[in-house]
Amino acid sequence: MGEGTLYDKVWDRHKVTELPTGQDQLFVGLHLVHEVTSPQAFGMLQERGREVAFPKRTHATVDHIVPTGNRDRPYADEAAENMMAELEENVRGSGIDFSDPDSGNQGIVHVIGPEQGLTQPGMTIVCGDSHTSTHGAFGALAFGIGTSQIRDVLATGCVAMEKQKVRKIEVTGELGEGVTAKDVILTIIRKLGTDGGVGYVYEYAGEAIENLGMEGRMSICNMSIEGGARAGYVNPDETTYEWLKGTDAFADDPEKFEELKPYWESIASDNDAEYDDVVTIDGSEIEPVVTWGTTPGQGIGITEAIPHPDDLPADKADTARRAQEHMRVEPGDTMEGYEIDVAFLGSCTNARLKDLREAAAFVKGREVDDDVRAMVVPGSQRVQRAAEAEGLDEVFTDAGFDWRDPGCSMCLGMNDDQLQGDEASASSSNRNFVGRQGSKDGRTVLMSPIMVAAAAVTGEVTDVRELKEVTVA
Amino acid sequence: MSDADVDHDGFADGEAPAERVTEVSGTGIPVRGNDIDTDQIIPARFMKVVTFDGLGQFAFFDQRFDDEDNEKDHPFNEQKYKGANVLVANANFGCGSSREHAPQALMRWGIDAVVGESFAEIFAGNCLALGIPTVTAGTESIEALQDFVEENPDAEIDIDVEAETVTYGDETIDADVSEAQRKALVEGVWDTTALMGANGDAVKATARSLPYVPDEHVPADDAAEGAAGDD
Numbered sequence: 001m002g003e004g005t006l007y008d009k010v011w012d013r014h015k016v017t018e019l020p021t022g023q024d025q026l027f028v029g030l031h032l033v034h035e036v037t038s039p040q041a042f043g044m045l046q047e048r049g050r051e052v053a054f055p056k057r058t059h060a061t062v063d064h065i066v067p068t069g070n071r072d073r074p075y076a077d078e079a080a081e082n083m084m085a086e087l088e089e090n091v092r093g094s095g096i097d098f099s100d101p102d103s104g105n106q107g108i109v110h111v112i113g114p115e116q117g118l119t120q121p122g123m124t125i126v127c128g129d130s131h132t133s134t135h136g137a138f139g140a141l142a143f144g145i146g147t148s149q150i151r152d153v154l155a156t157g158c159v160a161m162e163k164q165k166v167r168k169i170e171v172t173g174e175l176g177e178g179v180t181a182k183d184v185i186l187t188i189i190r191k192l193g194t195d196g197g198v199g200y201v202y203e204y205a206g207e208a209i210e211n212l213g214m215e216g217r218m219s220i221c222n223m224s225i226e227g228g229a230r231a232g233y234v235n236p237d238e239t240t241y242e243w244l245k246g247t248d249a250f251a252d253d254p255e256k257f258e259e260l261k262p263y264w265e266s267i268a269s270d271n272d273a274e275y276d277d278v279v280t281i282d283g284s285e286i287e288p289v290v291t292w293g294t295t296p297g298q299g300i301g302i303t304e305a306i307p308h309p310d311d312l313p314a315d316k317a318d319t320a321r322r323a324q325e326h327m328r329v330e331p332g333d334t335m336e337g338y339e340i341d342v343a344f345l346g347s348c349t350n351a352r353l354k355d356l357r358e359a360a361a362f363v364k365g366r367e368v369d370d371d372v373r374a375m376v377v378p379g380s381q382r383v384q385r386a387a388e389a390e391g392l393d394e395v396f397t398d399a400g401f402d403w404r405d406p407g408c409s410m411c412l413g414m415n416d417d418q419l420q421g422d423e424a425s426a427s428s429s430n431r432n433f434v435g436r437q438g439s440k441d442g443r444t445v446l447m448s449p450i451m452v453a454a455a456a457v458t459g460e461v462t463d464v465r466e467l468k469e470v471t472v473a
Numbered sequence: 474m475s476d477a478d479v480d481h482d483g484f485a486d487g488e489a490p491a492e493r494v495t496e497v498s499g500t501g502i503p504v505r506g507n508d509i510d511t512d513q514i515i516p517a518r519f520m521k522v523v524t525f526d527g528l529g530q531f532a533f534f535d536q537r538f539d540d541e542d543n544e545k546d547h548p549f550n551e552q553k554y555k556g557a558n559v560l561v562a563n564a565n566f567g568c569g570s571s572r573e574h575a576p577q578a579l580m581r582w583g584i585d586a587v588v589g590e591s592f593a594e595i596f597a598g599n600c601l602a603l604g605i606p607t608v609t610a611g612t613e614s615i616e617a618l619q620d621f622v623e624e625n626p627d628a629e630i631d632i633d634v635e636a637e638t639v640t641y642g643d644e645t646i647d648a649d650v651s652e653a654q655r656k657a658l659v660e661g662v663w664d665t666t667a668l669m670g671a672n673g674d675a676v677k678a679t680a681r682s683l684p685y686v687p688d689e690h691v692p693a694d695d696a697a698e699g700a701a702g703d704d
Contacts (some may be wrong), residue, residue, distance in 0.1 A: 009593065013682070013683060013685070014679065015679070016669075016672055016675050016676050016679045017672055017675055019668055019669070020656070020660065020662050020666075020668070021650055021653045021656045021657040021660075021662055021663070021668075022653045022656055023653045023657075025672060025676075026669075026679055027676055027679045027683070029683065029685065029686065036520055036521075036572075037571070037572065037573065038632060039523035040523070040524055040525055040573075043523070043524065044666075048666070050666075050670075053673075053676075053692065054636055054680070054690065055690070056687075056689070056690035057680075057690055064517075065521060071538055077521075079521035079522070080521060082521075082523060083521060083522075083523060084494060084521045084652060090653075107612050120685055122685065123685060128571060128573075129570075129571055130569065130571040131529050132571075144571035145571060145595070145598075146572075146573035146595060146598060147525075147573035147574075147577075147597035147599075148573060148599065148665075149598065149599075149602065149665070151666055152665050152666050152669060155666045155669075155670055156666060156669040156670050156672075156673070156676060158672075158676055160665040160668065160669060160671045162651070162652075162653050186481075194508055194565060194568060195508075195564060195565035195568065195591060195593070198565070198591060198592075198593065198594055199594070225535055225569075225595075228565070228568065228593065228594075230594050230595060236575070240695075260684055260685055260686070263684045263685065275577075295508050295568075295607070296509075297508075315507055315564060316507070316614070318506065318507070319506065319507050319508055322506075371587065401702030412512075412517045413517060413518070413572075414517045414518065414520070414521065428504065431510075431512070431570075433510045433512045433513065433569060434512075434513065434535070435512055435513065435516055435535050436512050436517075438517075438518070440516075440535040
């Protein structure tokens with residue numbers, strides 16, 4: 001007889017008490033901090049005369065506004081410099097570890113947590129960032145919070161939460177050639193809707209998920225929020241433990257690893273756990289997915305036709321019509337051949353070493369289309385160094401890509417990396433909202449890193465399965 | 474036109490008074506469309522700030538202004554909705570980023586309550602932290618309310634958080650306020666820092682019970698509460 005799902009177990013282990021509101025007070029095992037959503041929270045803390053309660057369970061980095069080109073201080077952008085200076089002051093004054101650019105460990109917060117082993121199974125993890133769901137890939141309960149909640153966590157080490165339902169999403173079968181984790185999550189969001197996960201936590205399971213490495217699991221959990229689910233997770237297994245063994249947390253401390261492993265195993269969902277909902281998706285039927293609209297739920301297989309708004313449910317028709325007008329696409333067409341101006345390979349969804357390796361394999365021996373501005377923004381300084389050690393940077397730059405320093409970059413255009421005017425981008429990021437990539441007329445087509453690589457070299461949305469790897473002597 | 478029970482204007486970051494928010498009354502403003510994301514509510518470039526002050530003017534900025542800063546058609550630009558404090562939205566309002574800048578911008582523009590078909594969770598949570606009710610009702614009820622507001626921009630809308638109703642004209646519709654939100658607002662216990670800060674010892678006990686938290690990461694007795702006394 002088991003205790004239920006991972007969600008139930010991790011929740012129970014971290015529950016401090018029930019609050020008068022009926023919410024539970026949950027202890028936060030790891031609080032990740034970045035420069036955009038935290039300064040106001042530190043301000044509120046100071047106004048209340050409070051200090052950071054658990055600085056050693058808190059870790060900061062800079063990612064959203066950091067330049068990916070010239071990083072000399074002060075930053076050329078005064079607003080960015082102010083935010084960086086504010087973060088430095090806040091974390092150093094509080095005794096919070098800071099993966100800043102000088103440390104060599106800086107990167108997107110959802111890349112550095114897992115690579116340093118800060119992220120572990122059975123933890124509660126929060127950050128003022130909706131893509132905190134990424135860390136669920138390790139069997140952690142991880143979710144994004146707002147700034148007032150950051151204040152709560154800084155001040156008390158806790159968040160106030162209502163317990164949610166759990167939906168198990170089983171992806172069966174084997175993924176086809178050229179089909180990646182990104183295509184799986186875009187398919188899930190398309191099927192269940194951008195608000196289908198509201199009120200739920202998603203447990204991803206099934207053969208196709210189990211066969212993914214940690215990078216793929218992170219891409220899937222990362223976009224849980226795009227499906228409306230604040231958190232998503234995968235039960236920890238040997239794949240998870242192998243990753244953890246190599247991280248800073250355990251590489252030199254195998255005893256600690258052995259000590260914690262029973263806990264990690266104990267929090268996995270029991271076989272007889274009950275779920276509020278179960279959805280099964282046949283992974284073998286998924287093809288490379290691209291978006292045609294302005295929400296992540298507006299995706300189609302690369303060979304499929306763009307739907308006619310009249311054929312969609314009434315509540316989706318208006319949004320679809322506006323999206324098609326913005327994107328300048330016609331119902332009945334496929335997305336194949338849609339011309340792009342920018343190829344962006346980066347973001348907390350898809351900028352890990354494996355993503356760059358796989359994309360590089362398609363870029364090698366080819367050239368970026370003359371009309372395309374292509375850039376690679378590694379997820380972290382460690383990813384950047386590891387990629388450079390393998391010569392991936394040269395593969396990309398030889399082909400005509402710009403090889404940049406790590407940060408959120410063109411995923412949300414808070415630094416200089418932005419779409420201009422009505423440029424269209426093939427993007428490995430997570431959101432195709434109007435204006436998301438820095439220009440309100442910009443057009444974003446979401447896709448996997450290998451599909452971005454294919455689009456970069458052809459200048460248009462391309463079925464990567466048609467593009468064979470070039471064998472270079 | 475009467476004001477909301479809580480005056481949101483002019484209190485600084487962090488000083489959100491945990492007062493009872495039992496009802497909100499005022500005129501409405503409809504923003505139509507499903508899946509209105511927080512990038513639309515407040516574009517990321519306006520978040521390069523270290524306080525929330527002054528965000529109100531940037532609410533829905535790219536929907537309101539073209540490249541030459543000329544006004545476009547948007548309810549937030551329309552004279553007839555000036556002074557409105559009840560936003561009426563459709564489904565999945567506030568999806569996307571966790572940025573509290575979104576409800577902060579709406580609040581600082583003048584919004585005291587949002588009525589809609591459904592809300593993204595993080596957005597609703599952020600609203601609650603500011604004492605802004607997020608009240609839901611069915612698709613037809615919401616569309617009827619939006620039509621009413623367009624026809625009667627000066628008419629008062631009364632949101633009763635405790636009774637979970639929205640009253641306008643001769644209509645009173647059944648609405649829904651989540652249990653925890655209703656309790657927090659009605660009882661005035663939405664300042665979660667103060668609430669949770671009172672449980673410092675229990676927090677430390679929970680932290681110590683977790684195998685992954687080293688003892689040295691848990692502050693010594695009473696340190697976790699900091700200066701909790703003045704809350």
